[in-house]
Structures are given as structure tokens and as C-alpha cells.
Amino acid sequence: MYNTLLTNLTDGIFTITINRPDKLNALNKEVMTELNKVLDEVADNADIQSAIITGSDTKAFVAGADISEFKGLSIAEGKAVAKFGQETFFRIENSSKPIVACVNGFALGGGCELAMSCHFRIASDNAKFGQPEVNLGLIPGYGGTQRLVQLIGKGRALEMIMTGNMIDAATALQYGLVNHLVSQDVLIETAIALLKTISAKAPSAIAASITAANAVYSQNQNGYEVELEVFGNCFGTPNMNEGVDAFLEKRKPVFNRSRK
Numbered sequence: 001m002y003n004t005l006l007t008n009l010t011d012g013i014f015t016i017t018i019n020r021p022d023k024l025n026a027l028n029k030e031v032m033t034e035l036n037k038v039l040d041e042v043a044d045n046a047d048i049q050s051a052i053i054t055g056s057d058t059k060a061f062v063a064g065a066d067i068s069e070f071k072g073l074s075i076a077e078g079k080a081v082a083k084f085g086q087e088t089f090f091r092i093e094n095s096s097k098p099i100v101a102c103v104n105g106f107a108l109g110g111g112c113e114l115a116m117s118c119h120f121r122i123a124s125d126n127a128k129f130g131q132p133e134v135n136l137g138l139i140p141g142y143g144g145t146q147r148l149v150q151l152i153g154k155g156r157a158l159e160m161i162m163t164g165n166m167i168d169a170a171t172a173l174q175y176g177l178v179n180h181l182v183s184q185d186v187l188i189e190t191a192i193a194l195l196k197t198i199s200a201k202a203p204s205a206i207a208a209s210i211t212a213a214n215a216v217y218s219q220n221q222n223g224y225e226v227e228l229e230v231f232g233n234c235f236g237t238p239n240m241n242e243g244v245d246a247f248l249e250k251r252k253p254v255f256n257r258s259r260k
């Protein structure tokens with residue numbers, strides 16, 4: 001079904017593996033196009049409760065946008081590349097189903113940006129993060145200048161962006177760029193355990209959590225107002241009635257799959 005992605009759906013958890021190991025899973029046009037298709041699948045397939053994005057093999061998550069496609073682009077074409085990248089990663093960030101990055105090696109340039117667009121990140125001990133675009137006379141263009149500042153603060157972000165230096169997984173954990181650091185052999189199972197915990201909660205509340213948290217960074221919305229709105233809307237959901245009833249009746253809730 002996909003040339004550059006491998007997918008697997010088990011127990012509602014959809015694992016998407018970027019599969020160009022000979023090019024360290026670099027994001028060429030085909031990968032980006034297929035990422036959009038797979039995001040349609042995540043949104044449309046009711047059997048998918050959550051997703052994992054990772055890279056094939058043990059060396060790289062994603063070593064960046066495919067540099068071979070940059071040669072000779074005009075200013076307008078450069079902007080179009082960034083627009084497509086930003087729009088794709090906004091779709092991940094705004095997905096109503098949780099999407100977790102399992103960073104299994106190099107996460108450089110567009111790879112670091114892809115990981116940052118996910119709802120949270122787990123790193124294996126050989127992971128390395130960096131925004132090395134300055135080495136090419138470029139800057140991050142798939143949201144990296146914004147999300148890196150949001151996640152680790154301006155000083156650390158600008159140091160990474162201006163030096164192009166990589167940080168290791170322990171530093172990424174210390175910076176708060178990743179939530180967990182584990183050995184590579186348990187990377188996916190760590191994400192699965194967390195996603196199973198999340199899947200047991202009300203999907204409508206999970207979607208509302210993502211909407212409210214994303215509003216922190218919105219230029220045209222007040223996050224507190226968004227929180228108030230989505231909190232209020234929870235009172236109109238069958239899942240909220242079920243959750244409260246179950247608590248009061250001292251039983252486990254049985255939630256429906258609706259995300260609204």
C-alpha cells in the first residue's frame with residue numbers, strides 16, 4: 001500500500017515506520033506524500049485508537065529532509081517545500097488521536113521536526129537530535145524554529161539551531177525534548193504501554209486534551225478560553241456521563257469510541 005512506509009495495526013495501536021534505511025529514512029517528496037495518506041488513514045479508520053511514528057532499522061529515526069531534492073530550487077519552490085512540511089506536521093500535532101514518536105537513532109533536521117510535531121517523544125539510548133540546517137545555509141523549515149523554542153526554551157533552541165550541534169538522548173531528556181529514555185529493544189513496547197493506558201480513557205476527553213494543550217501556542221486563540229470551551233463541551237458527551245456514573249457506582253467505565 002505504501003512504498004516508503006511500513007504500517008502495522010495491533011490492538012488499536014497503529015505503528016508507522018518510515019522505511020528508507022539506505023538513506024537514513026530521509027523525508028523525500030514520496031515519504032511526505034505518503035505521510036499525508038497515512039494520516040488520512042489514522043483519522044478515518046475507526047479501529048485506530050492511537051499511532052506511533054518511528055524509523056526503520058536501528059541507526060536513524062529520520063536524518064532530515066532529503067537534501068538531494070533541495071538543489072536548484074527557487075525561493076518560491078523553497079517556500080512551497082516548507083509549506084508542505086509545515087502543513088503535514090500540523091496534521092500530526094492536531095490529530096485527535098494521540099501520536100507518539102519513538103526516536104530510534106538520528107532525528108536531524110526534518111526528523112527532529114517530525115518528532116516534535118508528535119504529541120510526545122520517547123527516545124532510545126542511541127538517539128541523537130539536531131537541527132543541522134545551518135551547515136547547508138538553511139534553517140529549519142518544517143516548524144522547527146517554533147516547536148524547538150516551545151519545547152526546550154529559546155536559549156537552548158537557538159544554540160542547537162545556530163551551532164548545528166547534535167545532542168544525545170540523555171541531554172534531550174534533561175531538556176524535556178523527550179519524556180522517556182529507554183534501550184532500543186524496549187522502545188516500541190514502552191510507547192505501547194503508555195498508549196494502552198491512554199486508550200482506556202475516554203477518547204472524547206483525549207481529543208479535548210490535545211485541542212486545549214495545542215491552544216497554548218495559538219496566535220489567534222486564548223488558551224484559557226479554549227480550555228473553558230472544550231471543558232464545557234465534555235458535559236455534552238456520553239463519555240462524561242459514563243465516567244462520572246461509573247465513579248459514583250464504584251465500577252469501571254465503559255467508554256464509547258467517539259472523539260467528540
Ligand code: COA
Pocket residue numbers: 022023024026063064065066067068106108109110132133135136
Ligand atoms: N538527505 C538525503 N540523503 C541522506 C540524508 C539526508 N538528509 N541523510 C543521510 N543521507 C544518505 C547519505 O547521503 C547516504 O547515502 P549514500 O549511501 O547513497 O551515499 C546514506 O544516507 C547514509 O548516510 P551517511 O552520511 O553515509 O551515514 P553516516 O553514518 O556517515 O552519517 C549522518 C550519518 C546523519 C551524520 C549524515 O548522514 C548526515 O549528516 N546527514 C544529513 C543530516 C542533515 O543535514 N539533515 C538536515 C537536512 S535539512
